[in-house]
Amino acid sequence: MLTYRKAATIALLFPPAGVPAMVHSIRxxxxxxxxxIESARHEGERARDWSWYAVGIGLSVYSVAFLTWxxxxxxxxxxxxxxxxxTLTDGAAWKxxxxxxxxxxxxxxxxxxxxxxxxxxxxxxxxxPGPACRPIRFLAxxxxxxxxxxxxxxxxxxxxxGLAQANVPIVGDFSDIQYAIIALSLTYGAYVSEVYRAGIxxxxxxQTAAARxxxxxxxxTMRHVVVPQAVRxxxxxxxxxxxxxxxxxxLISVLGVLDVVNRARFINNSRGTxxxxxxxxxxxLLVTIPFTRWLDGLIRRQQAxxxxxx
Amino acid sequence: MAFLELRDVHKRFGSxxxxxxxxxxxxxxxxxxxxxxxxxxxxxxxxxxxQLETIDGGEIRLGxxxxxxxxxxxxxxxxxxxxxFQSFNLFPHQTVLKNITLAPVKVxxxxxxxxxxRGIALLKRIGLEEKAKEYPDRLSxxxxxxVAIVRAxxxxxxxxxxxxxxxxxxxxxxGEVLNxxxxxxxxxxxxxxATHEMGFAKEVSSKxxxxxxxxxHEEGPPEQIFxxxxxxxxxxxxxxxxxxxxx
Numbered sequence: 183m184l185t186y187r188k189a190a191t192i193a194l195l196f197p198p199a200g201v202p203a204m205v206h207s208i209r210x211x212x213x214x215x216x217x218x219i220e221s222a223r224h225e226g227e228r229a230r231d232w233s234w235y236a237v238g239i240g241l242s243v244y245s246v247a248f249l250t251w252x253x254x255x256x257x258x259x260x261x262x263x264x265x266x267x268x269t270l271t272d273g274a275a276w277k278x279x280x281x282x283x284x285x286x287x288x289x290x291x292x293x294x295x296x297x298x299x300x301x302x303x304x305x306x307x308x309x310x311p312g313p314a315c316r317p318i319r320f321l322a323x324x325x326x327x328x329x330x331x332x333x334x335x336x337x338x339x340x341x342x343x344g345l346a347q348a349n350v351p352i353v354g355d356f357s358d359i360q361y362a363i364i365a366l367s368l369t370y371g372a373y374v375s376e377v378y379r380a381g382i383x384x385x386x387x388x389q390t391a392a393a394r395x396x397x398x399x400x401x402x403t404m405r406h407v408v409v410p411q412a413v414r415x416x417x418x419x420x421x422x423x424x425x426x427x428x429x430x431x432x433l434i435s436v437l438g439v440l441d442v443v444n445r446a447r448f449i450n451n452s453r454g455t456x457x458x459x460x461x462x463x464x465x466x467l468l469v470t471i472p473f474t475r476w477l478d479g480l481i482r483r484q485q486a487x488x489x490x491x492x
Numbered sequence: 493m494a495f496l497e498l499r500d501v502h503k504r505f506g507s508x509x510x511x512x513x514x515x516x517x518x519x520x521x522x523x524x525x526x527x528x529x530x531x532x533x534x535x536x537x538x539x540x541x542x543q544l545e546t547i548d549g550g551e552i553r554l555g556x557x558x559x560x561x562x563x564x565x566x567x568x569x570x571x572x573x574x575x576x577f578q579s580f581n582l583f584p585h586q587t588v589l590k591n592i593t594l595a596p597v598k599v600x601x602x603x604x605x606x607x608x609x610r611g612i613a614l615l616k617r618i619g620l621e622e623k624a625k626e627y628p629d630r631l632s633x634x635x636x637x638x639v640a641i642v643r644a645x646x647x648x649x650x651x652x653x654x655x656x657x658x659x660x661x662x663x664x665x666x667g668e669v670l671n672x673x674x675x676x677x678x679x680x681x682x683x684x685x686a687t688h689e690m691g692f693a694k695e696v697s698s699k700x701x702x703x704x705x706x707x708x709h710e711e712g713p714p715e716q717i718f719x720x721x722x723x724x725x726x727x728x729x730x731x732x733x734x735x736x737x738x739x
Contacts, residue, residue, distance in 0.1 A: 388577065388579060388581045389581060389583065391544050391577070391581065392577065392581035392582075392583070393583075393595075394544065394566075394570065395542055395544060395570055395573075395574070395575045395644075396570065396574075396594070396595035396599065396643070396644070396647060397567050397568075397570040397571040397595055397599040397600075397647060398567075398594075398595060398598060398599060399567055402598050402599075406594060406598065407583055407594075410585050411583075411584065411585050414585060487627065
């Protein structure tokens with residue numbers, strides 16, 4: 183593998199950086215023939231590095247080329263349908279979309295706060311020790327099994343339409359938005375409780391032993407020692423589920439709420455385009471991407487504080 | 493009646509009987525060392541005394557009160573019996589000071605101010621008061637273990653159990669931890685320690701117990717166990733330690 187000739191040959195498929203890869207590779211074989219092993223190795227390594235550059239740059243170039251082709255294909259049909267300039271630059275359309283998106287934001291922010299607490303309650307219930315707590319564990323397990331198994335769209339239908347139609351006391355005359363929040367909290371509460379549970383179980387039992395040996399009760403140990411460590415550990419997967427929740431707020435449009443999806447549909451219908459869907463997608467990305475980056479930073483800072491050089 | 497009494501204590505993990513009838517008396521202010529090969533039951537015995545493991549037979553009494561079996565309040569027992577572990581087990585998400593003050597505040601009901609004042613005083617005693625605001629992972633192993641000892645002491649236990657507290661430390665850090673134990677022994681703290689530091693055991697203990705296959709095979713003052721062991725197995729064990737240069 184001294185000369186990385188195969189890698190360089192593949193790299194040639196990804197211009198332009200494949201060319202220097204091949205040049206270095208050829209130089210490496212010449213030096214190897216002349217017995218200059220160290221220089222040959224050095225050239226070989228450069229051939230290898232350039233091969234990786236070539237693949238990386240080449241794939242980017244091809245991707246951009248493919249997207250451009252897609253936009254221009256069929257006499258600019260894709261560009262027209264999804265990125266209709268007239269709609270994308272229409273201030274009134276954006277205003278309407280933002281108004282709808284505000285509903286989605288309210289739904290996911292409130293649902294996330296509920297899920298954060300509710301899922302922890304469920305996780306702790308599932309982990310209660312001893313035979314006396316078996317019924318509670320069973321109840322929590324049934325809840326998790328059911329709401330993880332049923333598609334969120336169905337839960338939204340059942341909660342949103344069913345509770346109102348059956349006129350269930352108290353919740354019977356909630357607004358559609360409140361139903362949407364309940365439905366999403368139920369579904370994601372089940373998911374996130376499993377994330378919490380994994381986190382709690384990942385805290386080594388010696389931590390519990392240390393806390394209990396100091397005289398702390400079971401609940402004090404959970405509250406002050408186990409759960410704080412578990413929560414820190416599960417922030418990344420928790421965040422993953424929250425992004426899922428944010429996107430699933432699009433499903434509440436089936437209840438007839440004037441959210442971003444329904445507003446996009448109206449705009450599209452009246453203008454014969456699909457550009458408003460692109461606008462909705464952009465709005466979601468504007469929330470999820472900064473959210474992810476912010477939390478990555480938060481986790482990094484937290485680790486820098488508690489861990490020394492690990 | 494001794495301060496701590498163990499009568500025919502049995503403990504089994506599945507089919508593996510780790511303790512097969514332990515009888516032991518510990519008087520107030522005594523330092524008792526448990527020695528013996530790995531797997532002889534030293535750690536299990538200590539963990540049984542503060543009920544981190546429940547015993548399968550026999551009885552444990554502390555200050556005359558039965559502290560094993562049904563109907564005992566383990567949380568009350570554990571306030572009086574502190575334990576320090578081989579792997580420190582500090583709480584990594586809390587500062588050193590918070591590690592020390594958590595139990596006094598939550599269990600003994602001290603105010604935060606009082607607990608912190610006492611915590612700082614304890615840290616001063618071991619020369620780590622400037623680490624009060626640090627997180628445990630930033631400390632060396634020796635420093636962490638010293639903090640773990642102080643965390644147990646903050647509960648003012650009547651009995652302190654030390655479970656191979658220097659076994660996870662680099663050799664050059666063992667001394668600083670043993671110095672604290674030495675000071676505690678001088679102050680009259682009642683202690684039971686499982687240890688492989690035979691020189692130290694010989695120096696500080698009032699009584700040494702040699703555990704073998706789940707029973708106390710021989711017990712006596714350190715001079716007897718280390719210099720004139722009576723039992724063949726004790727002789728063989730001490731002989732191996734001397735050959736390994738550990739005494």
